[in-house]
Amino acid sequence: MLQRVLSTAIFGEGLEVPSVFASLTPGHILVLAIKNDAAQNLSKESRRLLYRLGVLSVGTLDKREYLAWVGIIGGPAWAEARTLDAEVELGMVWASGVTLDVLVPRVLHDSSCLGERRGFRETARARFCSLYDGYGSLCSCPTPAPLVYEPPELEGNSIMDVPxxxxxxxxxxxxxxxxxxxxxxxxxxxxxxxxxxxxxxxxxxxxxxxxxxxxxxxxxxxxxxxxxxxxxxxxxxxxxxxxxxxxxxxxxxxEDLICLGVWDLDTRAHHRGLFRFFFYDTEVLVIGYPFSDYSFLKPPWLSMLEVNKTEEVEKLNLMPLTHRSRFRRPALERSVPFLDVPAPVFF
CATH class of the missing domain: 3.90.550.10 (Spore Coat Polysaccharide Biosynthesis Protein SpsA; Chain A)
Structure with a gap:
């Protein structure tokens, strides 16, 4: 069983929504709750993904409105409930709670394809996947991800003895x-x-x-x-x-590979792209350039990574400032291929 809390009220946290849903095992029961300010920065991509999953009212869900949904990954939706409070539109109060009472037919998940694979480690994999979820291809049938990787040799390897x-x-x-x-x-x-x-x-x-x-x-x-x-x-x-x-x-x-060591203390994301942390007793403010609204504060003599090709610049200009692709660095992403997780497709 997988339990995850995604704080999409914080700007940028919603980028993780597609990869989380892509890691779920088809046929498993999904219980979804959206509450508090989670809908404030829930991206259009995430809303479309949830709609394809079967969450029909997610497209019009506003901040401080509550939503509950129960269904099967890649299967039918069993129940959905949402609060609609007129006062919420003023942004001054919280919506009332949601109560959802659902009876879901009990159907044993077919994991026989994992159990049929021979070997002690494959037996251990079948047991692991019967207990836990959220590992994507590790537990997918009929061709799960390998348990042993044999990467190519590194030319001129100078870190053979570096743990x-x-x-x-x-x-x-x-x-x-x-x-x-x-x-x-x-x-x-x-x-x-x-x-x-x-x-x-x-x-x-x-x-x-x-x-x-x-x-x-x-x-x-x-x-x-x-x-x-x-x-x-x-x-x-x-x-x-x-x-x-x-x-x-x-x-x-x-463990998260992408930890920057910077805490965004603006929990409502009103100061977009502004981060604050303390180095010893000194307060440090970090501005994400050019994503942040405070990018104009960058000193003119400070150079940044630039895109030099005209066609690349024109392509980037067609994207909004909030589009993640504006700030991707393919040369760096090639070294972490597993982080580039495609959005799931629901049938």
Whole structure:
């Protein structure tokens, strides 16, 4: 079973909606709830995706309105409910709650194609996929993703003795995406990967055992979040060189692969593209250029990555400023192919 909370009220968080739905297993029951300010920044692409799934009223859902939906991935919709409060249009109050009482026929999911695959690891895969969801091709029939990757050799490899330490917590779907992305890279080696898990989470350890990736479980200490993070990083650096005593350097990653270390404290996304964090006791403001409305503050002498080809510039000018493709860097994306997840297709 997969449980996910997507804070689409925060600008940009809705970009994850397509990849989450693409990872779900067809035939499974989906219980969906949209509440509070989630509809405020829910993109048109996400609304169209949900409509194709069978959520009929998502196209007109406004902020602070509630919606509940129950259906089958790739199958029928069983029930849908939505609040319509006139006062909500003024933006001053919250909508009333939604109560949905649904009886769904109990049908055993057919996972026989995974069970028919021979071998101890395939048996472990079938058991894993019967317990958990959200792993996309890992549990897809009849051609699931491989459990062992054999990437090509890296020409002029200078990191053969450099271990990779991944810091993880209770986000197994992110961790799987991270591991698959790393294991597919040229010169990658599973023997040089070590995962440090902050706390014991059964799904995380089951995933690592399935992929046969070495790991260690430890609960970080500290009163504050910052103290816990510092404690875990300090232990991680000590751990990686104990496990790999011949290494003179190491690579550290967090499980989500795209963590910037910047917290957007504007939870309502009113200051689009403005981020704030603290470096020691100094408050630092980061402006996403040219995405942010504050891009005009960029000093004229500061150079940025540019698109030089005329046809590329003309193509970009046809896109709105909120379109993600305006800021994609293909040269970088080629190194993380698993992050480019296509939108799901529902029949």
């Amino acid at each position: 990779l330490l991944i810091l993880a917590s209770n986000r197994p779907n992110y961790l799987y995406r991270n591991l698959v992305t790393v294991l597919r890279q040229a010169g990658a080696s599973r023997d040089r990967i070590l995962v440090l898990v902050d706390g014991h989470y059964q799904q995380v350890t089951d995933l690592l055992n399935l992929l046969q990736v070495q790991y260690e479980v430890r609960t970080a200490w500290g009163v504050t979040v910052g103290a816990r993070i510092s404690d875990q990083y300090r232990y991680a650096l000590s751990l990686v060189f104990r496990r790999f005593p011949q290494a003179s350097k190491a690579i550290l990653l967090e």
